[in-house]
Amino acid sequence: MKLVSWNVNGIRACLGKGLSDYVAQAGADVYCFQETKMQPGQADIGWEGYHAYWNGAEKKGYSGTAVFTRVEPQSVSYGLGLEEHDREGRVITVEFNGFYLVNVYTPNAQRELTRLDYRMEWEDAFRAYLLGLDSVKPVVVCGDLNVAHQEIDLKHPKSNRGNAGFTDQERAKMTQLLEAGFVDSFRAFYPDRTGAYSWWSYMRNARANNAGWRIDYFLVSQRLMPQVQDSAIHPEVMGSDHCPVSLLLEA
Numbered sequence: 001m002k003l004v005s006w007n008v009n010g011i012r013a014c015l016g017k018g019l020s021d022y023v024a025q026a027g028a029d030v031y032c033f034q035e036t037k038m039q040p041g042q043a044d045i046g047w048e049g050y051h052a053y054w055n056g057a058e059k060k061g062y063s064g065t066a067v068f069t070r071v072e073p074q075s076v077s078y079g080l081g082l083e084e085h086d087r088e089g090r091v092i093t094v095e096f097n098g099f100y101l102v103n104v105y106t107p108n109a110q111r112e113l114t115r116l117d118y119r120m121e122w123e124d125a126f127r128a129y130l131l132g133l134d135s136v137k138p139v140v141v142c143g144d145l146n147v148a149h150q151e152i153d154l155k156h157p158k159s160n161r162g163n164a165g166f167t168d169q170e171r172a173k174m175t176q177l178l179e180a181g182f183v184d185s186f187r188a189f190y191p192d193r194t195g196a197y198s199w200w201s202y203m204r205n206a207r208a209n210n211a212g213w214r215i216d217y218f219l220v221s222q223r224l225m226p227q228v229q230d231s232a233i234h235p236e237v238m239g240s241d242h243c244p245v246s247l248l249l250e251a
Contacts, residue, residue, distance in 0.1 A: 010240075031067070064089040082125055
């Protein structure tokens with residue numbers, strides 16, 4: 001089973017930059033998109049053979065997630081079940097026979113860290129949500145987690161320490177999530193790989209210079225790792241300031 005996750009930074013904009021061609025070429029069983037920036041019904045977007053599920057933010061043109069899956073889920077749910085965290089369309093959970101798949105777009109701490117306190121609240125609520133699912137069956141978490149966990153996960157760790165996405169607080173929450181029973185699948189396969197990034201600023205030719213950050217992940221329950229065949233990043237795929245990441249799962 002091939003799973004793909006991609007922050008498309010506006011799904012309608014990404015459609016104009018080859019998204020449909022990528023979907024056809026990649027041939028994944030499931031696509032999870034973040035930052036769709038649209039609400040259900042704003043546009044007719046879909047691909048033959050895929051079931052579509054959307055979670056839009058209350059605020060138009062902001063945030064949002066979507067899942068397209070060839071395999072019809074056993075169940076689908078939206079959000080964390082907490083009103084204070086469910087206004088921005090950040091989570092879709094689809095249940096398959098052997099696991100839950102959670103598509104997430106984690107809130108950004110923002111410049112000057114104006115949303116860091118909220119981000120900390122989100123992290124605790126999201127971890128509790130995942131552990132609740134994990135008590136029923138294994139979990140695959142994918143999406144833009146808006147954190148580079150270790151120094152190896154961004155080009156310039158020294159100058160970025162304390163900036164949104166690389167604060168000690170955000171990194172510690174990621175550590176806490178992993179210690180709660182989840183595995184960063186990419187690092188499990190490629191613990192020492194450098195220059196492996198999934199997001200690049202639009203400024204200063206960052207992508208051409210590969211001055212990026214790895215903030216898009218596939219995390220899996222520890223007991224599911226024996227079924228994971230590979231975890232990959234696809235920087236050659238254009239269309240957004242992020243690139244897709246993928247997981248091959250024996251399922």
